[in-house]
Amino acid sequence: MSKALPTRSENYSEWYNELVKRADLAENSPVRGCMVIKPYGYSIWEKMQRALDDMFKETGHTNAYFPLFIPKSYLSKEASHVEGFAKECAVVTHYRLKNDPDGKGVIVDPDAKLEEELIVRPTSETVIWSTYKNWIQSYRDLPLLINQWANVVRWEMRTRLFLRTAEFLWQEGHTAHATAQEAIAETKQMLEIYAQFAEEWMAVPVIKGVKTANERFAGAEDTYCIEAMMQDGKALQAGTSHFLGQNFATAFDVKFQDKEGKLDYVWGTSWGVSTRLMGALIMAHSDDAGLVLPPKLAPIQVVIVPIYRNDEQLAQISEKVGEITKDLKKLGISVKYDNSDNTKPGFKFAEYELKGVPVRLAMGGRDLENGTVEVARRDTKTKETVSVDGIAAYIQNLLEDIQESIYKKALTFREENTYKTDSFEEFNNILDTKGGFVLAHWDGTSETEEKIKEETKATIRCIPLNQEAEEGVCIYSGKPSKGRVVFARAY
Structure with a gap:
């Protein structure tokens, strides 16, 4: 294995940066301030997406997709909104390149200047509300409950993988309602969904609250949020839900005819979480040996490592492991059997500890004879020898216990701090x-x-x-x- 991680007590920031890279979650890209999310890191994000998307759909939302580019004039229509994002916008001014006459690669073609500059979306309220004008005519079209999974660009100068990057992945919900009361209820409902996801899936306790006027989303009447505590005592905003009032409906002339035949502006909300949640997951639970992942979000929930003297013994262990693996998968548990011969068991143990795999099983010759397996849990680093009879149900209960234990540990830490x-x-x-x-x-x-x-x-x-x-x-x-x-x- 490579040298040990920096410790949290010595240098928390360096510990975080090194852990993200060594656990194969992400790395810096050739574009300054952007990141490459590696397969293992993206697998965690996919699990987050899947859980959240199911929760959104259970509450009546459907997915759509809107353009990456926003006409500059759209951002001018809602004054506080453009003021809030103006300093973070990337602007497209030309649409074509050409070969450099001096033979030095390509240059921007000065004759290909756009009539109107395009903004690479920092958030999608403006382009979405301009679309809603065509979708909404009467109360029968309401509520309109739309979510999109997308990337956004906010030109950050000081970046850190997952926590703050110039481009990041997220979901953004945008809804339209007939009354202020319905829109406020939607705003609060989505806050509850974010809090439920953070606590039940990420095992991160959060405080639900409302932002002050200074911290409010640009263009919103109210911003609700969930706040989590990281292991260095700092706060991390883990999700926001905004009551937009009629601000964007007024700016983009989105009206509806009510049951009495009167025209009125609709009431709006927007809400979102991003790959910033990956940073929260890492910093809330992990230790000096590597990641500690809650089982619900772990790409690999159980890894099995054989310890053998010869090929014959490996074949016998593999046969037994095949039975265990089959039983675990029947229960929906993701499992990996690592019988690769290029590294020793000790190296594998350290690698899976670094990657935060919740449960590790080890089976050797004596275990094979005794009908047992060694079970090690990542969160407490405790080990015990368990009979292979009924092992799948045992592991299922153990994963549930680990999920709860990680949450309780984080909650105790927050309460003590x-x-x-x-x-x-x-x-x-x-x-x-x-x-x-x-x-x-x-x-x-x-x-x-x-x-x-x-x-x-x-x-x-x-x-x-x-x-x-x-x-x-x-x-x-x-x-x-x-x-x-x-x-x-x-x-």
Whole structure:
């Protein structure tokens, strides 16, 4: 094996970067700020996609696809939206290349300038709402519940694999409704779906909340979010759901005729999660030996490694393993039998530990004689010898236990690293010495929010939903506060 990973305590950032590369998840591409998602990493993303797509369809949504390119004029129609994305847009100005007269490859043909520049989509609200104008005429066309799986480009200057790249993969839902109440209900429903996916599939506990005006999506009336805590105490926004009001419908003249025959603008939502979730998955659970994957998202849930002296013994072990594999697959468990002869068992153990395979089975000559197999779980690194009789049901229960155990560990970590304070001095001290989430009073003004951010690099991650009202005074200004908000330094 190559040298050990950097440890989280020594250099968390370097540990993360090295783990992404060594576990074969992704690598930097020739295009600055973009990434190549490798097969093992993409297999995890595919499992995420499959689970989320099923959840979307269960709630009545259907998939469509919209253009990658957006006319520049479209972004000018909703003022706050264009202001929010203007600095991140990649712009297409020409449509043709030609050979360089000097023989130095190709150059942009100056005669092929577009009449109107095209924006490579940073998000699709504008092009989708321009389309909805043709799709919606009456209340019978509502609600319109559309999702698309796509790539987007936001020209980031400081990038990190999965967490922040110039191009990334995501899904974006865009819905239209007859009333504000229906649109708000949709916005909250999708937030619940994201939270359910994060907790039940990713095993990542999240706080559901609403963003402040400063942190709100450009063009939205309200932005709801789920916030997760990483092992270095920083927050990561794991999903957002936006109530758009009638802003985009007004900008693109999307009206409908109601049951009384009156014309009105429709009410909109948009919501999305991205390959950023891969970063959350890695940073929430993994350790100094490599990935720790929740079984529901692991490409390989069980790996079986034979330990043998000769070809005859390998053949006997392989026959028994074939039976075990067949029984595991009947239960829908993904399994790999690694009987390759180019590396020793110890190397294989380390490799699958690095890749976060939840369960490893090892079978040697003595196991064959005794009808047993060694079972090692990745999350706790514990081992036990188990009878091969009923092994499939045993593994099925073990995977369920691992999934729950990983979640509980992450939840305990968040609880142990969440603090309450009523003092700005203590607030600073917690952030500098402990990190984590800090629950503190805020006076509700953007001015105070900005000053706290400037002085501490901490932002208001969200105003938690369903929290009990608690009167207090702002830790910074001393003015009245209606409740605590979640502060943290974040990715």
